[in-house]
Amino acid sequence: MSLVRDMTTIAAVSAGALFFLAGTVGLLRFPDTLTRLHALTKADNLGLGLVVLGLLPQAGGLRDGLKLISIWLLGLLAGATVSQLIARAARHGKSIR
Amino acid sequence: MSIATIFEIVLAAVLLGLGVWTIVVRETFSATVGFVAYGLLVALIWVRLDAVDVALTEAAIGGGLGGVLLLGAAARLRDADLMASETPGEVMRASAAALSALIAAALAGAVVLLPDAAPTLAPAAVANAWATGLSNSVTNVLMAFRAMDTMLEKVVLLLAIVGVWSLAPDSAWDGRPGPRHETDPNGVLAFLARLLPPVGIVVGIYILWTGADHPGGAFQGGAILASMWLLTIMAGLADTPPTGRRWLRFILVAGPCLFLLVGLVGLLSGAAFLSYPPALAKPLILGIEVAMVLTIAATLGLLLAGAPERSWKP
Numbered sequence: 001m002s003l004v005r006d007m008t009t010i011a012a013v014s015a016g017a018l019f020f021l022a023g024t025v026g027l028l029r030f031p032d033t034l035t036r037l038h039a040l041t042k043a044d045n046l047g048l049g050l051v052v053l054g055l056l057p058q059a060g061g062l063r064d065g066l067k068l069i070s071i072w073l074l075g076l077l078a079g080a081t082v083s084q085l086i087a088r089a090a091r092h093g094k095s096i097r
Numbered sequence: 098m099s100i101a102t103i104f105e106i107v108l109a110a111v112l113l114g115l116g117v118w119t120i121v122v123r124e125t126f127s128a129t130v131g132f133v134a135y136g137l138l139v140a141l142i143w144v145r146l147d148a149v150d151v152a153l154t155e156a157a158i159g160g161g162l163g164g165v166l167l168l169g170a171a172a173r174l175r176d177a178d179l180m181a182s183e184t185p186g187e188v189m190r191a192s193a194a195a196l197s198a199l200i201a202a203a204l205a206g207a208v209v210l211l212p213d214a215a216p217t218l219a220p221a222a223v224a225n226a227w228a229t230g231l232s233n234s235v236t237n238v239l240m241a242f243r244a245m246d247t248m249l250e251k252v253v254l255l256l257a258i259v260g261v262w263s264l265a266p267d268s269a270w271d272g273r274p275g276p277r278h279e280t281d282p283n284g285v286l287a288f289l290a291r292l293l294p295p296v297g298i299v300v301g302i303y304i305l306w307t308g309a310d311h312p313g314g315a316f317q318g319g320a321i322l323a324s325m326w327l328l329t330i331m332a333g334l335a336d337t338p339p340t341g342r343r344w345l346r347f348i349l350v351a352g353p354c355l356f357l358l359v360g361l362v363g364l365l366s367g368a369a370f371l372s373y374p375p376a377l378a379k380p381l382i383l384g385i386e387v388a389m390v391l392t393i394a395a396t397l398g399l400l401l402a403g404a405p406e407r408s409w410k411p
Contacts, residue, residue, distance in 0.1 A: 077293065084285040 005057040012054030019047030033090040037083045044079035048072055105145060112138045125171040132167060136160035149312035150235040153304070157320035165327070165401055230379040231309045239314065240382045244371040248360065251353040251389060254396045258349060262340055265405040271341025274402035280333045290332030297325040305390045309379070315352075315386040319393025326398045337402045345395065352392030356385050 019042050026039020052072040059065040115138065119131035136159030143152035185193075222234045222242060229241045239247045265272070280286050301321035308314030329335040338345050359381055360371035367374060373381050 074296075077289070081285055081289045088285075 008057050009054045012050050016047045016050030016054060019043055019050060023047060034087055037087055041079065041083060045076060048075050108138065108141060108145070112142065125174050126168075129164065129167040129171045133160055133164035136163060150233075150314065150317070153312060153317040154320070157317055157324070161324055162320060162397055162401060169401070169403070228375055228378065229373070229382060231382065233308060233310050233312065233314075235312070236308050236314055236382075240385065241373065241378065244356075244360070248353065248356040248371065251356060251392060254393065255349060255353060258396050258399055261400060261404055263404075265340075269405045269408055271339055272405040272408045273339050274337045274399060274405050275330075277336060277407065278331050278333045280331075282333070286332045287334060290329045290334050294325040294329060297321055297328075301325065301390075301394075305386060308386065309383065315389040316393055319390045320397060322390065322394035323397035323401075326394065327401055330398075330402065337399070340399075340405050348391050348395045349399075350392070352385070352389035355388040359385060 023039050023041075023043025026042070027036050030036045030039055049072055052068050055068055056065050059068060112135065115131055115135045119128050119135060122128050122131060136155060139159060140152045140156035143149070143155055219234070222238055225242070226232055226234060226237055229237050231237055231240075262274075301318045303318075304313040304321060305315055305318030306313075308318070326335075330337055340346075356371075359373070363372040363374075364370040
Protein backbone atom coordinates (compact mmCIF):
# COMPACT_ATOMS: atom_id res chain seq x y z
CA MET A 1 0.00 0.00 0.00
CA SER A 2 2.84 2.35 0.74
CA LEU A 3 3.91 2.10 -2.92
CA VAL A 4 0.45 3.25 -4.08
CA ARG A 5 0.57 6.11 -1.57
CA ASP A 6 4.03 7.20 -2.69
CA MET A 7 3.06 7.01 -6.37
CA THR A 8 -0.03 9.16 -5.68
CA THR A 9 2.12 11.70 -3.87
CA ILE A 10 4.74 11.87 -6.61
CA ALA A 11 2.11 12.19 -9.35
CA ALA A 12 0.03 14.86 -7.61
CA VAL A 13 2.96 16.96 -6.35
CA SER A 14 4.61 16.85 -9.80
CA ALA A 15 1.36 17.98 -11.42
CA GLY A 16 1.14 20.76 -8.81
CA ALA A 17 4.70 21.84 -9.54
CA LEU A 18 3.82 21.94 -13.26
CA PHE A 19 0.98 24.35 -12.53
CA PHE A 20 3.32 26.54 -10.47
CA LEU A 21 5.80 26.52 -13.35
CA ALA A 22 3.06 27.46 -15.82
CA GLY A 23 1.85 30.23 -13.51
CA THR A 24 5.37 31.63 -13.15
CA VAL A 25 6.00 31.55 -16.89
CA GLY A 26 2.70 33.38 -17.36
CA LEU A 27 3.67 35.95 -14.70
CA LEU A 28 6.89 36.66 -16.54
CA ARG A 29 5.61 36.53 -20.11
CA PHE A 30 2.06 37.90 -20.15
CA PRO A 31 1.65 41.51 -21.28
CA ASP A 32 -0.45 43.28 -18.61
CA THR A 33 -1.57 43.14 -14.98
CA LEU A 34 -4.90 41.40 -15.50
CA THR A 35 -3.54 38.55 -17.64
CA ARG A 36 -0.60 38.09 -15.26
CA LEU A 37 -3.04 37.74 -12.36
CA HIS A 38 -4.96 35.25 -14.49
CA ALA A 39 -1.80 33.17 -14.80
CA LEU A 40 -1.12 33.30 -11.06
CA THR A 41 -4.53 31.97 -10.08
CA LYS A 42 -3.65 28.67 -11.79
CA ALA A 43 -0.65 28.26 -9.51
CA ASP A 44 -2.58 29.28 -6.39
CA ASN A 45 -5.75 27.31 -6.86
CA LEU A 46 -4.74 24.16 -8.73
CA GLY A 47 -1.01 23.99 -8.06
CA LEU A 48 -1.28 24.40 -4.30
CA GLY A 49 -4.37 22.17 -4.28
CA LEU A 50 -2.54 19.38 -6.08
CA VAL A 51 0.50 19.70 -3.80
CA VAL A 52 -1.78 19.43 -0.75
CA LEU A 53 -3.63 16.52 -2.34
CA GLY A 54 -0.32 14.78 -2.91
CA LEU A 55 0.83 15.36 0.67
CA LEU A 56 -2.42 14.08 2.21
CA PRO A 57 -1.47 10.35 1.93
CA GLN A 58 1.78 11.17 3.78
CA ALA A 59 0.03 13.04 6.62
CA GLY A 60 0.55 11.57 10.08
CA GLY A 61 -3.13 11.55 10.95
CA LEU A 62 -6.51 13.20 10.52
CA ARG A 63 -5.34 16.33 12.37
CA ASP A 64 -2.35 16.87 10.08
CA GLY A 65 -4.53 16.24 7.03
CA LEU A 66 -7.07 18.84 8.17
CA LYS A 67 -4.24 21.32 8.79
CA LEU A 68 -2.98 20.78 5.22
CA ILE A 69 -6.45 21.30 3.77
CA SER A 70 -6.97 24.47 5.81
CA ILE A 71 -3.62 25.79 4.51
CA TRP A 72 -4.98 25.34 0.98
CA LEU A 73 -8.30 27.01 1.84
CA LEU A 74 -6.54 29.99 3.49
CA GLY A 75 -4.22 30.23 0.49
CA LEU A 76 -7.25 30.33 -1.82
CA LEU A 77 -8.91 33.02 0.29
CA ALA A 78 -5.78 35.19 0.42
CA GLY A 79 -5.01 34.72 -3.28
CA ALA A 80 -8.54 35.49 -4.41
CA THR A 81 -8.75 38.62 -2.23
CA VAL A 82 -5.35 40.02 -3.14
CA SER A 83 -5.81 39.44 -6.87
CA GLN A 84 -9.19 41.24 -6.72
CA LEU A 85 -7.56 44.19 -4.94
CA ILE A 86 -4.64 44.34 -7.37
CA ALA A 87 -6.99 44.10 -10.34
CA ARG A 88 -9.13 46.92 -8.95
CA ALA A 89 -6.08 49.09 -8.34
CA ALA A 90 -4.86 48.35 -11.87
CA ARG A 91 -8.21 49.37 -13.35
CA HIS A 92 -8.42 52.62 -11.38
CA GLY A 93 -4.87 53.79 -11.89
CA LYS A 94 -3.86 52.94 -15.43
CA SER A 95 -0.21 53.70 -14.59
CA ILE A 96 0.32 50.30 -12.94
CA ARG A 97 1.66 47.99 -15.61
CA MET B 98 23.89 15.55 -3.12
CA SER B 99 20.47 15.05 -1.60
CA ILE B 100 17.42 17.02 -2.66
CA ALA B 101 17.38 18.75 0.74
CA THR B 102 20.94 20.05 0.25
CA ILE B 103 20.15 21.34 -3.24
CA PHE B 104 17.04 23.03 -1.85
CA GLU B 105 19.10 24.69 0.88
CA ILE B 106 21.75 25.92 -1.56
CA VAL B 107 19.08 27.35 -3.89
CA LEU B 108 17.32 28.96 -0.92
CA ALA B 109 20.53 30.60 0.31
CA ALA B 110 21.40 31.81 -3.20
CA VAL B 111 17.93 33.29 -3.78
CA LEU B 112 18.07 34.96 -0.38
CA LEU B 113 21.45 36.54 -1.13
CA GLY B 114 20.24 37.70 -4.54
CA LEU B 115 17.07 39.16 -3.04
CA GLY B 116 19.10 40.94 -0.36
CA VAL B 117 21.37 42.55 -2.96
CA TRP B 118 18.35 43.46 -5.11
CA THR B 119 16.59 45.10 -2.15
CA ILE B 120 19.62 47.34 -1.62
CA VAL B 121 20.35 48.08 -5.28
CA VAL B 122 16.81 48.73 -6.60
CA ARG B 123 15.95 52.42 -6.95
CA GLU B 124 12.24 52.66 -6.08
CA THR B 125 11.37 52.58 -2.38
CA PHE B 126 8.25 50.56 -3.17
CA SER B 127 10.17 47.80 -5.00
CA ALA B 128 12.72 47.64 -2.19
CA THR B 129 9.85 47.18 0.28
CA VAL B 130 8.33 44.35 -1.73
CA GLY B 131 11.78 42.74 -1.94
CA PHE B 132 12.18 43.08 1.82
CA VAL B 133 8.85 41.32 2.48
CA ALA B 134 9.85 38.40 0.24
CA TYR B 135 13.25 38.39 1.98
CA GLY B 136 11.55 38.10 5.39
CA LEU B 137 9.45 35.14 4.25
CA LEU B 138 12.53 33.33 2.85
CA VAL B 139 14.47 33.97 6.07
CA ALA B 140 11.53 32.36 7.90
CA LEU B 141 11.94 29.29 5.64
CA ILE B 142 15.63 29.12 6.55
CA TRP B 143 14.77 29.19 10.25
CA VAL B 144 12.42 26.27 9.61
CA ARG B 145 15.30 24.38 7.94
CA LEU B 146 17.41 25.09 11.04
CA ASP B 147 14.67 23.57 13.24
CA ALA B 148 14.06 26.93 14.93
CA VAL B 149 10.31 27.01 14.32
CA ASP B 150 9.70 29.57 17.09
CA VAL B 151 12.05 32.03 15.40
CA ALA B 152 10.55 31.20 11.98
CA LEU B 153 7.03 32.07 13.21
CA THR B 154 8.24 35.39 14.61
CA GLU B 155 10.23 36.20 11.49
CA ALA B 156 7.26 35.46 9.21
CA ALA B 157 4.89 37.53 11.37
CA ILE B 158 7.19 40.50 12.01
CA GLY B 159 9.75 40.48 9.18
CA GLY B 160 7.39 39.43 6.42
CA GLY B 161 4.04 40.67 7.71
CA LEU B 162 3.88 43.63 10.08
CA GLY B 163 7.32 45.00 9.16
CA GLY B 164 6.28 44.91 5.52
CA VAL B 165 3.09 46.86 6.22
CA LEU B 166 5.06 49.43 8.21
CA LEU B 167 7.58 49.89 5.38
CA LEU B 168 4.81 50.08 2.75
CA GLY B 169 3.23 52.92 4.72
CA ALA B 170 6.59 54.67 4.96
CA ALA B 171 7.19 54.18 1.22
CA ALA B 172 3.78 55.67 0.40
CA ARG B 173 4.54 58.73 2.56
CA LEU B 174 7.97 59.14 1.01
CA ARG B 175 6.43 59.12 -2.46
CA ASP B 176 3.97 61.82 -1.41
CA ALA B 177 6.74 63.94 0.03
CA ASP B 178 9.03 63.24 -2.94
CA LEU B 179 12.13 64.41 -1.10
CA MET B 180 15.65 63.04 -1.01
CA ALA B 181 15.59 62.25 -4.74
CA SER B 182 18.33 64.77 -5.48
CA GLU B 183 20.33 64.05 -2.34
CA THR B 184 21.99 60.83 -3.46
CA PRO B 185 25.02 60.01 -1.33
CA GLY B 186 28.42 60.84 -2.82
CA GLU B 187 31.13 58.44 -3.92
CA VAL B 188 33.07 58.68 -0.63
CA MET B 189 29.96 57.96 1.41
CA ARG B 190 29.09 54.93 -0.75
CA ALA B 191 32.62 53.56 -0.65
CA SER B 192 32.85 53.87 3.13
CA ALA B 193 29.42 52.25 3.58
CA ALA B 194 30.51 49.36 1.34
CA ALA B 195 33.81 49.03 3.24
CA LEU B 196 32.02 49.00 6.59
CA SER B 197 29.54 46.37 5.36
CA ALA B 198 32.36 44.21 3.99
CA LEU B 199 34.23 44.53 7.30
CA ILE B 200 31.19 43.45 9.32
CA ALA B 201 30.50 40.55 6.93
CA ALA B 202 34.15 39.43 7.22
CA ALA B 203 34.02 39.65 11.02
CA LEU B 204 30.82 37.58 11.12
CA ALA B 205 32.26 35.02 8.70
CA GLY B 206 35.41 34.84 10.82
CA ALA B 207 33.39 34.33 13.99
CA VAL B 208 31.44 31.47 12.36
CA VAL B 209 34.56 29.81 10.92
CA LEU B 210 36.50 30.11 14.19
CA LEU B 211 33.72 28.58 16.34
CA PRO B 212 35.06 25.73 18.51
CA ASP B 213 34.15 22.29 17.20
CA ALA B 214 31.57 21.60 19.85
CA ALA B 215 29.92 25.03 19.75
CA PRO B 216 29.26 26.35 23.26
CA THR B 217 25.59 25.84 24.09
CA LEU B 218 23.30 26.02 27.07
CA ALA B 219 20.59 24.02 25.31
CA PRO B 220 21.14 20.74 27.24
CA ALA B 221 20.98 22.65 30.53
CA ALA B 222 17.71 24.32 29.45
CA VAL B 223 16.19 20.98 28.47
CA ALA B 224 17.40 19.28 31.67
CA ASN B 225 15.78 21.95 33.86
CA ALA B 226 12.39 21.96 32.11
CA TRP B 227 10.88 20.30 35.22
CA ALA B 228 11.23 23.58 37.11
CA THR B 229 8.43 25.22 35.13
CA GLY B 230 6.31 22.30 33.94
CA LEU B 231 6.47 23.57 30.33
CA SER B 232 8.12 21.31 27.77
CA ASN B 233 8.91 23.94 25.09
CA SER B 234 12.46 24.93 26.01
CA VAL B 235 12.24 28.21 24.06
CA THR B 236 9.29 29.31 26.20
CA ASN B 237 11.21 28.16 29.30
CA VAL B 238 14.21 30.29 28.37
CA LEU B 239 12.06 33.31 27.51
CA MET B 240 9.71 33.17 30.49
CA ALA B 241 11.83 31.63 33.27
CA PHE B 242 15.56 31.27 32.67
CA ARG B 243 16.05 34.63 30.98
CA ALA B 244 12.79 36.27 32.07
CA MET B 245 14.53 39.62 32.68
CA ASP B 246 15.26 40.00 28.94
CA THR B 247 11.66 39.25 28.01
CA MET B 248 10.31 41.66 30.61
CA LEU B 249 12.58 44.47 29.40
CA GLU B 250 11.56 43.68 25.81
CA LYS B 251 7.97 44.45 26.75
CA VAL B 252 9.11 47.75 28.30
CA VAL B 253 10.86 48.54 25.00
CA LEU B 254 7.56 48.00 23.16
CA LEU B 255 5.95 50.44 25.58
CA LEU B 256 8.71 53.00 24.97
CA ALA B 257 8.27 52.56 21.21
CA ILE B 258 4.57 53.38 21.42
CA VAL B 259 5.33 56.41 23.62
CA GLY B 260 7.84 57.51 20.97
CA VAL B 261 5.32 57.16 18.13
CA TRP B 262 2.58 58.93 20.07
CA SER B 263 4.86 61.82 20.97
CA LEU B 264 4.97 62.72 17.25
CA ALA B 265 1.32 63.74 17.49
CA PRO B 266 0.39 67.41 17.01
CA ASP B 267 -1.04 69.04 20.16
CA SER B 268 -4.54 69.24 18.71
CA ALA B 269 -4.71 65.46 18.21
CA TRP B 270 -2.86 64.40 21.36
CA ASP B 271 -5.41 61.92 22.75
CA GLY B 272 -7.08 61.39 19.37
CA ARG B 273 -7.25 58.48 16.97
CA PRO B 274 -4.06 57.19 15.29
CA GLY B 275 -3.77 57.08 11.53
CA PRO B 276 -6.21 58.06 8.79
CA ARG B 277 -9.76 56.73 8.70
CA HIS B 278 -9.87 54.01 6.06
CA GLU B 279 -12.83 54.27 3.71
CA THR B 280 -13.53 51.23 1.57
CA ASP B 281 -16.55 49.80 -0.18
CA PRO B 282 -18.57 48.09 2.59
CA ASN B 283 -19.61 45.41 0.09
CA GLY B 284 -16.14 45.14 -1.42
CA VAL B 285 -13.75 42.25 -1.33
CA LEU B 286 -11.55 43.69 1.45
CA ALA B 287 -14.54 44.18 3.75
CA PHE B 288 -15.60 40.62 2.92
CA LEU B 289 -12.18 39.28 3.93
CA ALA B 290 -12.19 41.42 7.08
CA ARG B 291 -15.49 39.79 8.08
CA LEU B 292 -14.49 36.24 7.16
CA LEU B 293 -10.89 35.94 8.33
CA PRO B 294 -10.73 37.43 11.86
CA PRO B 295 -12.81 34.67 13.56
CA VAL B 296 -10.38 32.11 12.12
CA GLY B 297 -7.34 34.29 12.82
CA ILE B 298 -8.33 34.97 16.43
CA VAL B 299 -8.70 31.24 17.09
CA VAL B 300 -5.31 30.60 15.45
CA GLY B 301 -3.70 33.41 17.48
CA ILE B 302 -5.04 32.05 20.78
CA TYR B 303 -4.02 28.51 19.75
CA ILE B 304 -0.45 29.69 19.01
CA LEU B 305 -0.32 31.36 22.43
CA TRP B 306 -1.66 28.27 24.20
CA THR B 307 0.45 25.73 22.35
CA GLY B 308 3.59 27.78 23.13
CA ALA B 309 3.84 25.93 26.46
CA ASP B 310 4.75 22.66 24.78
CA HIS B 311 5.27 23.37 21.06
CA PRO B 312 6.62 26.22 18.94
CA GLY B 313 4.53 29.32 19.53
CA GLY B 314 3.97 31.80 22.31
CA ALA B 315 2.82 35.27 23.23
CA PHE B 316 4.75 37.20 20.60
CA GLN B 317 3.69 35.06 17.65
CA GLY B 318 0.07 34.87 18.86
CA GLY B 319 0.04 38.60 19.54
CA ALA B 320 1.32 39.37 16.05
CA ILE B 321 -1.50 37.30 14.52
CA LEU B 322 -4.13 39.01 16.70
CA ALA B 323 -2.67 42.42 15.76
CA SER B 324 -2.88 41.62 12.06
CA MET B 325 -6.55 40.61 12.41
CA TRP B 326 -7.26 43.89 14.21
CA LEU B 327 -5.43 45.86 11.52
CA LEU B 328 -7.36 44.03 8.80
CA THR B 329 -10.69 45.23 10.19
CA ILE B 330 -9.28 48.76 10.59
CA MET B 331 -7.92 48.85 7.02
CA ALA B 332 -11.21 47.53 5.65
CA GLY B 333 -12.99 50.43 7.35
CA LEU B 334 -15.09 48.12 9.56
CA ALA B 335 -13.50 49.42 12.75
CA ASP B 336 -11.69 52.61 13.68
CA THR B 337 -8.53 52.96 15.74
CA PRO B 338 -9.40 53.76 19.36
CA PRO B 339 -8.59 57.22 20.73
CA THR B 340 -5.23 56.93 22.49
CA GLY B 341 -6.59 58.69 25.55
CA ARG B 342 -8.94 55.81 26.39
CA ARG B 343 -8.20 54.33 29.81
CA TRP B 344 -8.90 50.70 28.82
CA LEU B 345 -6.44 50.99 25.95
CA ARG B 346 -3.68 52.34 28.16
CA PHE B 347 -4.45 49.65 30.72
CA ILE B 348 -3.97 46.93 28.06
CA LEU B 349 -0.72 48.57 26.92
CA VAL B 350 0.81 48.36 30.40
CA ALA B 351 -0.86 45.09 31.47
CA GLY B 352 1.91 42.78 30.20
CA PRO B 353 4.97 44.56 31.61
CA CYS B 354 3.14 45.46 34.87
CA LEU B 355 2.01 41.90 35.60
CA PHE B 356 5.50 40.66 34.74
CA LEU B 357 7.07 43.19 37.15
CA LEU B 358 4.53 42.37 39.85
CA VAL B 359 5.21 38.64 39.66
CA GLY B 360 8.94 39.41 39.65
CA LEU B 361 8.66 41.55 42.79
CA VAL B 362 6.58 38.91 44.59
CA GLY B 363 9.33 36.42 43.69
CA LEU B 364 11.89 38.80 45.19
CA LEU B 365 9.94 39.33 48.42
CA SER B 366 8.79 35.77 49.02
CA GLY B 367 11.47 33.62 47.53
CA ALA B 368 14.81 33.25 45.89
CA ALA B 369 15.24 36.19 43.57
CA PHE B 370 13.63 38.77 41.32
CA LEU B 371 11.45 36.97 38.73
CA SER B 372 11.78 33.58 40.44
CA TYR B 373 8.60 31.52 40.36
CA PRO B 374 7.64 29.06 43.11
CA PRO B 375 7.89 25.69 41.28
CA ALA B 376 4.35 24.64 42.18
CA LEU B 377 2.88 27.82 40.68
CA ALA B 378 5.34 28.28 37.81
CA LYS B 379 3.07 27.10 35.00
CA PRO B 380 -0.07 29.07 35.95
CA LEU B 381 2.02 32.18 36.65
CA ILE B 382 3.79 31.93 33.29
CA LEU B 383 0.52 31.35 31.44
CA GLY B 384 -1.05 34.31 33.26
CA ILE B 385 1.82 36.59 32.27
CA GLU B 386 1.63 35.31 28.69
CA VAL B 387 -2.10 36.07 28.47
CA ALA B 388 -1.49 39.63 29.65
CA MET B 389 1.48 39.87 27.30
CA VAL B 390 -0.45 38.69 24.25
CA LEU B 391 -3.01 41.47 24.77
CA THR B 392 -0.25 44.06 25.24
CA ILE B 393 1.70 42.83 22.22
CA ALA B 394 -1.36 42.73 19.96
CA ALA B 395 -2.41 46.26 21.00
CA THR B 396 1.13 47.65 20.77
CA LEU B 397 1.92 46.18 17.36
CA GLY B 398 -1.44 47.31 15.99
CA LEU B 399 -0.99 50.84 17.32
CA LEU B 400 2.63 51.04 16.15
CA LEU B 401 1.44 50.32 12.62
CA ALA B 402 -1.52 52.70 12.92
CA GLY B 403 0.95 55.52 13.63
CA ALA B 404 0.80 58.76 15.57
CA PRO B 405 -2.55 60.23 16.66
CA GLU B 406 -3.61 62.62 13.91
CA ARG B 407 -7.37 63.09 14.31
CA SER B 408 -9.27 64.51 17.23
CA TRP B 409 -11.42 61.81 18.80
CA LYS B 410 -14.45 64.06 18.84
CA PRO B 411 -16.74 63.25 15.89
